[in-house]
Amino acid sequence: MGTITIKANALEAFVADIFSVAGCSKEEGGRIGRYLVSANLSGHDSHGVVRVPRYAVQVKSGTVVPDVTVDVLVDTPVIAVVDGKYGFGQTVTPQAVRIGIDKCKGNGLAAVTLRNAGHVGRVGDWAEMAAEAGLVSVHFVNASGSVLVAPYGGVERRFSTAPYCVGVPRPGQDPLVLDFATSVVAEGKVLVASQGGKKIPEAALVGPDGQPSSDPHLLYGDYTPTGPRNHSKGTGAIRAFGEHKGSGLAFMCEILGGALSGTGATDPKRGRFANGMLSFYVDPHVFDPTGFFPQDIARYVDFVKSAKPATPGGEVLVPGEPEVRMRKQRLAEGVPLPDDTWAAIVETARSVGLDERRIQQAAM
Numbered sequence: 001m002g003t004i005t006i007k008a009n010a011l012e013a014f015v016a017d018i019f020s021v022a023g024c025s026k027e028e029g030g031r032i033g034r035y036l037v038s039a040n041l042s043g044h045d046s047h048g049v050v051r052v053p054r055y056a057v058q059v060k061s062g063t064v065v066p067d068v069t070v071d072v073l074v075d076t077p078v079i080a081v082v083d084g085k086y087g088f089g090q091t092v093t094p095q096a097v098r099i100g101i102d103k104c105k106g107n108g109l110a111a112v113t114l115r116n117a118g119h120v121g122r123v124g125d126w127a128e129m130a131a132e133a134g135l136v137s138v139h140f141v142n143a144s145g146s147v148l149v150a151p152y153g154g155v156e157r158r159f160s161t162a163p164y165c166v167g168v169p170r171p172g173q174d175p176l177v178l179d180f181a182t183s184v185v186a187e188g189k190v191l192v193a194s195q196g197g198k199k200i201p202e203a204a205l206v207g208p209d210g211q212p213s214s215d216p217h218l219l220y221g222d223y224t225p226t227g228p229r230n231h232s233k234g235t236g237a238i239r240a241f242g243e244h245k246g247s248g249l250a251f252m253c254e255i256l257g258g259a260l261s262g263t264g265a266t267d268p269k270r271g272r273f274a275n276g277m278l279s280f281y282v283d284p285h286v287f288d289p290t291g292f293f294p295q296d297i298a299r300y301v302d303f304v305k306s307a308k309p310a311t312p313g314g315e316v317l318v319p320g321e322p323e324v325r326m327r328k329q330r331l332a333e334g335v336p337l338p339d340d341t342w343a344a345i346v347e348t349a350r351s352v353g354l355d356e357r358r359i360q361q362a363a364m
Helices: 008-022 026-041 049-061 089-107 124-132 187-194 243-259 292-305 321-333 339-351 356-363
Strands: 003-006 071-075 079-083 109-117 136-144 164-170 173-180 237-239 274-282 335-338
Touching: 003 008, 003 339, 008 026, 008 049, 008 339, 008 356, 026 049, 026 089, 026 124, 026 321, 026 335, 049 187, 049 339, 079 089, 089 109, 089 124, 089 274, 124 136, 124 164, 124 173, 124 274, 136 243, 164 292, 173 321, 243 274, 335 339, 339 356
Parallel strands: 079 109
Antiparallel strands: 003 335, 071 079, 109 274, 136 164, 136 274, 164 173
């Protein structure tokens, strides 16, 4: 299986054009392109342009609504409950995060829930948005209607991939960002592997017989190289990471990101996909008027990174560091995409009616 490498700005523009033709405004198409390619640049291909075919199907079916302005259902000085009304995550999530930032800037602390959002993408983007405003943020996310993950001790699906994310600003430096699915792999990584991309780890999946596996067919059933992937057709599940600890964190992401937000903890009978998110925002300047926090972060980062590597020539990294390095590399060299992934994107562009000359231009 080969790969095609495309410059980030060209890929972003192509994705933007696809969604502008598919029914989104030019501005929303631009946001979708920017945030999906941002995920690829960060090395999180599972949340990048591999999602284009799935997003296009959601627009066509009406399960995601273009160009939504959120409703604020509860609004206090420090709390907001935001309804995304099934809008694109790349549109409704920054609206919710901006509300949290503004409340936190005014009061030092804020809590915001977002319900009924389309796929919010890479949660680290929202932690970075808060960090750019100088704020610490913590995010609990679920994906209601997307039942993919087996709890510790079980083989049947009960959780979504239930991401958890923390962002910490560092003045004059890239923020510290911890961002992960509470499953061994995000579902998008299985999707990437099914389209000829990076293979998932051995034992990332579990079959109904309890046997571990890394075969994407266990999650999706039968599929063609460029065809859709439907996880409801699979007989297996993704495993929760970290045994009982990761399983417990996934459970709490469902309760806090799902149930508390009003989206609902994931339910196979729900039908319509939606992300829910509970976010806390903290202004470190209010908690730390003496400036101890950034100094101690710097000291502790240096202390952690000075640990002797486990393997000769290895290196201890802190959260967010791999993404910063990958972004620099891919901005310079381009974004590599497996042939099947690129073919599926091109097929999607044709299906929504994008001009063939534009498609050929993107493929050059």
